[in-house]
Amino acid sequence: MTTHEPAVDAATLREEVRKKYRDVACNPHGEHHFHTGRPLAKRLGYEQAVADAMPDVAVESFAGVANPFVLRRLPPGERVVDAGSGGGFDTFIARHQVGPGGRVVGVDMLREMLDKSHSSARLMGFENIEFREGIIEELPVEDGWADVVISNGVVNLCPDKPQAFAELWRVLRPGGSLQLADIANGRPVPESAVRNIDLWTA
Numbered sequence: 001m002t003t004h005e006p007a008v009d010a011a012t013l014r015e016e017v018r019k020k021y022r023d024v025a026c027n028p029h030g031e032h033h034f035h036t037g038r039p040l041a042k043r044l045g046y047e048q049a050v051a052d053a054m055p056d057v058a059v060e061s062f063a064g065v066a067n068p069f070v071l072r073r074l075p076p077g078e079r080v081v082d083a084g085s086g087g088g089f090d091t092f093i094a095r096h097q098v099g100p101g102g103r104v105v106g107v108d109m110l111r112e113m114l115d116k117s118h119s120s121a122r123l124m125g126f127e128n129i130e131f132r133e134g135i136i137e138e139l140p141v142e143d144g145w146a147d148v149v150i151s152n153g154v155v156n157l158c159p160d161k162p163q164a165f166a167e168l169w170r171v172l173r174p175g176g177s178l179q180l181a182d183i184a185n186g187r188p189v190p191e192s193a194v195r196n197i198d199l200w201t202a
């Protein structure tokens with residue numbers, strides 16, 4: 001386990017993040033300061049026919065920042081971890097690509113998102129998808145289990161990023177693929193901004 005002193009209190013930040021995304025799970029069509037749902041999937045170039053075939057409940061809380069599948073289409077049979085799976089949209093896209101012979105595990109820290117993902121998977125009759133509760137800094141997944149790890153718009157919300165990356169790496173098999181969609185800033189962030197929790201979820 002690698003640790004470094006995050007600039008913000010991890011528990012406080014996670015509580016802020018939970019509050020924000022609980023609203024996205026429970027009130028998907030409400031006012032959010034970022035794009036969500038079907039309009040976002042279209043904007044990010046997801047396969048329209050695949051998204052259209054999904055029930056609203058599986059897409060409406062999608063809140064990613066890019067499309068991790070443009071990097072590489074997942075071959076049939078692969079084992080996938082979706083770290084910070086939210087309402088499960090990317091998890092379902094991954095299932096579509098790896099098919100019935102693959103396995104997909106979504107991990108999220110928010111009960112409301114997990115409950116929603118579970119019911120969507122049942123609705124679509126997917127048996128080789130599983131959602132587990134946990135934080136990505138301590139993924140509830142065995143070492144080297146995954147052929148591919150995807151994550152969409154989550155690492156930027158983590159207080160301890162070296163630990164988050166170490167975990168994404170730990171669950172990936174040697175030679176596996178890490179397909180991240182996230183927000184990166186190539187310039188140093190002033191300490192005062194880092195310490196301002198509101199800016200993390202803004």
Ligand SMILES: C[S@@+](CC[C@H](N)C(=O)[O-])C[C@H]1O[C@@H](n2cnc3c(N)ncnc32)[C@H](O)[C@@H]1O
Nearest residue numbers: 021062063064084085086109110135136152153
């Ligand atoms: C921006 S949303 C993205 C969700 C999903 N990847 C998507 O594209 O719709 C962030 C999600 O990550 C979850 N999350 C944030 N920090 C997390 C952490 N440290 N561990 C696990 N889940 C986390 C939140 O609960 C929320 O569901």
